[in-house]
Amino acid sequence: MSGKPTPNLLEFIFRVFSRCFGTKVIGLENIPTSGPLILACNHVSNFDPIVMGGFAAKRRHSIYMAKKEVASWPVLGKLFKHYGYIFIDRKRKGGDLHSLKEALKVLKNGESLALFPEGTRSKTGKMGKAKAGIGFLVYHSGAPIVPIRVIDTNKLPFTWGPKVIFGKAFNVKADETRPVKEQYQEFADKVMNEIKKLK
Numbered sequence: 001m002s003g004k005p006t007p008n009l010l011e012f013i014f015r016v017f018s019r020c021f022g023t024k025v026i027g028l029e030n031i032p033t034s035g036p037l038i039l040a041c042n043h044v045s046n047f048d049p050i051v052m053g054g055f056a057a058k059r060r061h062s063i064y065m066a067k068k069e070v071a072s073w074p075v076l077g078k079l080f081k082h083y084g085y086i087f088i089d090r091k092r093k094g095g096d097l098h099s100l101k102e103a104l105k106v107l108k109n110g111e112s113l114a115l116f117p118e119g120t121r122s123k124t125g126k127m128g129k130a131k132a133g134i135g136f137l138v139y140h141s142g143a144p145i146v147p148i149r150v151i152d153t154n155k156l157p158f159t160w161g162p163k164v165i166f167g168k169a170f171n172v173k174a175d176e177t178r179p180v181k182e183q184y185q186e187f188a189d190k191v192m193n194e195i196k197k198l199k
Contacts, residue, residue: 008061010079014054023051027166031059031146036107040191041148042127043116047156051164052148062112065103090119100136107141117191125154130192135184144169145191149198165198
């Protein structure tokens with residue numbers, strides 16, 4: 001599937017907003033423009049999808065995974081639904097397998113999927129532990145991952161020059177001699193480690 005960017009009002013608004021605060025963008029060229037892809041970003045602020053997503057869209061459109069609560073937000077909730085966001089129930093016992101399967105379909109269709117491996121915002125500014133869900137997606141899709149780190153977005157809108165860094169795409173190879181499920185968390189941890197390397 002072609003990765004040519006498609007007109008998207010939401011992503012355009014996100015990008016304009018981010019530019020208003022002098023956002024610094026590094027490594028945007030590291031996003032492959034075609035083929036299945038996982039954009040994995042750390043999460044310290046509600047502004048993260050805006051900053052990361054607005055600029056990533058210059059390379060290609062992505063389907064986003066978001067907490068189900070945002071679907072009920074006025075105006076934005078409708079836009080999120082319109083652009084195909086996948087809403088995940090973080091409180092569901094044992095994880096939201098239905099949403100993960102929907103996300104896997106996106107990757108199997110050769111599209112780009114954007115998510116936050118930690119599953120929730122860090123309250124301290126430090127990176128948390130990734131949820132096994134991203135490991136599930138990496139394992140079953142075989143898609144390359146672009147690690148992304150946002151810096152100082154937790155200080156918005158009272159700061160200037162937050163930063164978003166797009167790392168080089170990498171793959172994680174499954175070990176077919178080991179049980180599948182025990183590799184999910186290992187894969188998730190590898191993704192977070194790559195994000196932590198970005199500075």
